[in-house]
Amino acid sequence: xxxxxxxxxxxxxxxxxxxxxxxxxxxxxxxxxxxxxxxxxxxxxxxxxxxxxxxxxxxxxxxxxxxxxxxxxxxxxxxxxxxxxxxxxxxxxxxxxxxxxxxxxxxxxxxxxxxxxxxxxxxxxxxxxxxxxxxxxxxxxxxxxxxxxxxxxxxxxxxxxxxxxxxxxxxxxxxxxxxxxxxxxxxxxxxxxxxxxxxxxxxxxxxxxxx
Amino acid sequence: xxxxxxxxxxxxxxxxxxxxxxxxxxxxxxxxxxxxxxxxxxxxxxxxxxxxxxxxxxxxxxxxxxxxxxxxxxxxxxxxxxxxxxxxxxxxxxxxxxxxxxxxxxxxxxxxxxxxxxxxxxxxxxxxxxxxxxxxxxxxxxxxxxxxxxxxxxxxxxxxxxxxxxxxxxxxxxxxxxxxxxxxxxxxxxxxxxxxxxxxxxxxxxxxxxxxxxxxxxxxxxxxxxxxxxxxxxxxxxxxxxxxxxxxxxxxxxxxxxxxxxxxxxxxxxxxxxxxxxxxxxxxxxxxxxxxxxxxxxxxxxxxxxxxxxxxxxxxxxxxxxxxxxxxxxxxxxxxxxxxxxx
Numbered sequence: 001x002x003x004x005x006x007x008x009x010x011x012x013x014x015x016x017x018x019x020x021x022x023x024x025x026x027x028x029x030x031x032x033x034x035x036x037x038x039x040x041x042x043x044x045x046x047x048x049x050x051x052x053x054x055x056x057x058x059x060x061x062x063x064x065x066x067x068x069x070x071x072x073x074x075x076x077x078x079x080x081x082x083x084x085x086x087x088x089x090x091x092x093x094x095x096x097x098x099x100x101x102x103x104x105x106x107x108x109x110x111x112x113x114x115x116x117x118x119x120x121x122x123x124x125x126x127x128x129x130x131x132x133x134x135x136x137x138x139x140x141x142x143x144x145x146x147x148x149x150x151x152x153x154x155x156x157x158x159x160x161x162x163x164x165x166x167x168x169x170x171x172x173x174x175x176x177x178x179x180x181x182x183x184x185x186x187x188x189x190x191x192x193x194x195x196x197x198x199x200x201x202x203x204x205x206x207x208x209x210x211x
Numbered sequence: 212x213x214x215x216x217x218x219x220x221x222x223x224x225x226x227x228x229x230x231x232x233x234x235x236x237x238x239x240x241x242x243x244x245x246x247x248x249x250x251x252x253x254x255x256x257x258x259x260x261x262x263x264x265x266x267x268x269x270x271x272x273x274x275x276x277x278x279x280x281x282x283x284x285x286x287x288x289x290x291x292x293x294x295x296x297x298x299x300x301x302x303x304x305x306x307x308x309x310x311x312x313x314x315x316x317x318x319x320x321x322x323x324x325x326x327x328x329x330x331x332x333x334x335x336x337x338x339x340x341x342x343x344x345x346x347x348x349x350x351x352x353x354x355x356x357x358x359x360x361x362x363x364x365x366x367x368x369x370x371x372x373x374x375x376x377x378x379x380x381x382x383x384x385x386x387x388x389x390x391x392x393x394x395x396x397x398x399x400x401x402x403x404x405x406x407x408x409x410x411x412x413x414x415x416x417x418x419x420x421x422x423x424x425x426x427x428x429x430x431x432x433x434x435x436x437x438x439x440x441x442x443x444x445x446x447x448x449x450x451x452x453x454x455x456x457x458x459x460x461x462x463x464x465x466x467x468x469x470x471x472x473x474x475x476x477x478x479x480x481x482x483x484x485x486x487x488x489x490x491x492x493x494x495x496x497x498x499x500x501x502x503x504x505x506x507x508x509x510x511x512x513x514x515x516x517x518x519x520x521x522x523x524x525x526x527x528x529x530x531x532x533x534x535x536x537x538x539x540x541x542x543x544x545x546x547x548x549x550x551x552x553x554x
Contacts (some may be wrong), residue, residue, distance in 0.1 A: 011478045019361075042454035043362050043464065047514040061312060062511060071360040074417040082297035194521065 008057040011062070011171055012111075012188035013164075016104055017089035018097040019068030022123040025154035026089065027065045030164050035155050042067045044075055052165050054172045058192075061076050061085075061168060080111035084180065084188030085119070085167045090138075092122045092151065093130040098137070103138075105145060113187055115179050117170045119148040121163055126153040212238060212264050215459060222262065229506035233342070237267055245273060258473050258531070261323040268487045272373060274397065275479040276321040276405040290398075297397040298516055300349050313352065319385040320347045328362045328468065333375075334368070338384040342396040343367060350404060360458040363474035368404065369463075369472050370399040384539050410486050413458065424491050425450050431495045439502045447509040453517040457494050461486060465497070467521055477534050484510040489541060 009147055015023045024039045024046065031048040044064045051058055064083065066076040080086070086108055090097040101120070108118060124130075135151060142149030148166060152159040175189065184187050184204040213232055216220075222230065232500035237259075240250045251271060257267045273279035280289050304312065324343050334343075346367055351359035374395045375384070384392060397526040429450045435441045443450075456464055463471050474493070478485035501520065505513055522529075 019319060035289055038326055038465070040329065041361050041364075043459050045452065047452070047518060049512075056548045067361060069361045071358070072412070072417070078451070139523050146412070154297070 001208045005056070007051070007192040009172070009175065009182075009192060010060045010062055010190040011085060011168060012083050012085040013085040013087065013167070015038075015063065015089060015115075016076070016108065017068060017121075018091070018094075018100050018104075021068065021089045021091040021094070021097050022154045023068065023087075023089050024065050024123070026087070026123060026160060026163075027063055029154045029157050029160045031063075033157070035157070044072060045079060048196050048198065052168050054165070054168050057172065059168055059172065061164060072166050077107070077111050080108060081113065081185055082188050083112060083116060083169050086112060086118050087121055087163065087167065088147070089121045090133070091124050092133045092138070093124050093127050094131040096120075097155075098141075099134045101141060102149075105147075109175050115174060116165050117148070117174070118187070119150065119163055119167045120145075120148075122151040123154060124159060125151040126155050150181040169205045212267065214262065215264060226262075233260060233355060234263050234267070237263070237271070241270065244282070244283045247342075248527045250540075251275065252480040252482070255476050256378065258476045258527075265373075268373050269377040269470075271371070272470060272475070274477055276402050277443070278401050278405055280506075292396040293401055294394060297349070297400050297493065298393065300353070301345050304349055304352060305345075316351050317348060319358055319361075320344055320351070323347075323361060326375050328368060330469075333384065336384050338387075338392065339371070342384070342392065342399070343371065344373075346396060346400045346403065349400060350407070354411070355409060356408070356416075360414040360418075360459075362456075363403075363407070363414065364390075365463045366459045367399055367403045368468060369475055370402045371395065372468060373472060374398050374402075376478060376525065384551060388477070406486060407485055418459070420487070421455060424458045424487070425454050426529070427491055428454055428494050428498070432498060433493075434544065435540065436502055438497050439499070439506060442506045443513070444514060446508075448513050452514065454494065454498075457497070458490075462493065462497065464504065465522055465524070466530075467523070470522075470525060470527070473527060473530050474534065488545060489537060492537040492541040492545070493533060494530070495540055496533050499536075500533070 007038070017023055019041075023043050025035060027048045028039065029047070030033055031050045032151045042065060044067055048063045048065060049060060050063075051060050053059070066079060083195050088101065088104055088108065090101060092098075105118075108116070120138065120142040122133060123203070139152065141147075142170060148170065150159050150163045150166070152163055154160060171180075171189070175182060180187050180189050182191050212234065214227070214234065218230075219227055237244055237251075237254055240247060240254065251274060255271050255275060259271065270279065274281065278293070280286055282539075310319065321344060322346070324340045325335070327343065341363065347359055350363070377393070378387060378391055387395075400415060407414070410420060412418075413424075414420075431441075461471075462474070466474065478489060481489040501516070504516060508516060
């Protein structure tokens with residue numbers, strides 16, 4: 001396990017949304033490329049990490065997966081501030097998880113950095129026959145609130161990679177534009193550098209670069 | 212109560228004598244008309260060997276939780292009354308079927324129960340799941356200050372499992388007659404209630420009990436293992452990030468159910484603060500145990516390691532070492548706020 005593997009940037013993410021929408025399954029699919037149908041329920045927060053490649057830069061994503069239950073809200077709120085990316089997840093088969101998005105969004109806006117990139121995710125897209133929220137509704141909500149949007153399936157892995165990577169691309173774009181103060185780690189971004197990453201071969205996305 | 216034939220056939224003569232002696236000590240205490248709880252605590256602290264009849268643990272746990280009265284004359288009556296009270300509570304709550312339940316609470320419990328011990332047949336069986344669902348629902352509506360908090364679903368399982376093993380060995384609940392299953396369910400409800408009474412502020416708004424426990428854990432690690440404390444700080448690891456779950460689920464996510472049951476023998480013998488104060492010292496001993504490993508890792512390595520600790524290989528001996536280390540630490544540091552710091 002090479003946790004010291006060199007990187008250009010570390011970017012911190014947070015995954016939020018109602019209980020049972022598949023947050024932990026998305027994370028597991030992204031970090032381990034597998035699906036666990038009866039995932040243990042998350043207590044407080046759990047941590048995961050993986051490298052992605054954006055424009056030839058090695059970016060290490062460090063991801064906090066939060067418990068969805070209301071009772072844990074005061075604990076999980078403390079993780080917003082240090083996140084540069086937020087994945088806000090609902091379940092396309094459960095209308096109420098979509099109806100709660102505004103509450104989540106307000107919470108995120110209030111407690112996170114104003115530059116945080118938010119990706120709205122309608123998960124469980126494999127359960128088309130049980131769909132209760134249309135693609136258009138999800139897309140409209142995202143547009144209205146200035147969020148990125150994707151429908152994913154943690155089960156089939158559809159769009160899982162893309163949702164994490166596209167969020168990273170947007171954040172990297174902001175880094176290049178100088179939107180983030182990268183000297184302050186509490187903004188959710190840490191710059192590598194002393195390790196001369198360019199002299200090392202780029203290990204692109206092939207499943208063996210899990211950190 | 213005696214050692215089962217199948218157990219005896221697996222033991223050699225010395226072992227058989229040892230377990231018989233142990234069983235007799237329990238019997239001496241339990242057969243008294245007015246049971247001496249302190250004597251029972253002393254025996255229970257050291258754990259109930261799995262070779263002893265499984266009903267022994269059911270009885271001692273219920274006594275130590277003060278669910279089963281010490282006075283032999285009152286036992287049958289009290290149990291009958293409490294069980295009846297629970298059944299009436301269930302009938303009332305479910306009087307208008309599922310639609311009549313508080314939908315938010317019910318839905319949460321309903322999606323959590325199948326995610327409780329997902330790898331174990333006993334907990335994937337529908338009969339079991341329905342029992343747990345009712346226990347958790349009735350508990351939640353009777354405790355509006357906390358309601359149902361995720362993790363409580365884990366805490367009911369040791370009771371369910373121990374009380375069930377009184378009746379069957381193979382854990383297929385669908386083959387049990389309804390009245391037997393009802394009794395197991397009612398007893399699990401009351402014992403869970405007793406346990407949670409002692410740690411209720413772990414689950415009320417903002418979980419102040421857990422926050423306090425985590426602060427104490429940090430403080431104690433500073434005192435007993437300063438190099439580890441310094442390393443965690445240097446790497447930016449916060450105790451809340453890993454120890455929240457330790458407190459919320461009483462380390463059940465870190466241990467097998469079998470080992471949790473062994474730990475609870477001791478917790479229950481620690482009087483009323485076993486699941487709070489003693490548990491804190493178990494967490495201190497537990498974190499300290501991984502010190503060498505943790506000190507070689509960076510932030511990410513520490514988090515990943517603490518999230519999936521190598522306890523799957525643990526034997527009962529490891530649990531006993533952990534418990535005795537916790538005992539030692541508690542005797543040294545509990546109610547000795549500062550004068551021992553930096554020893």
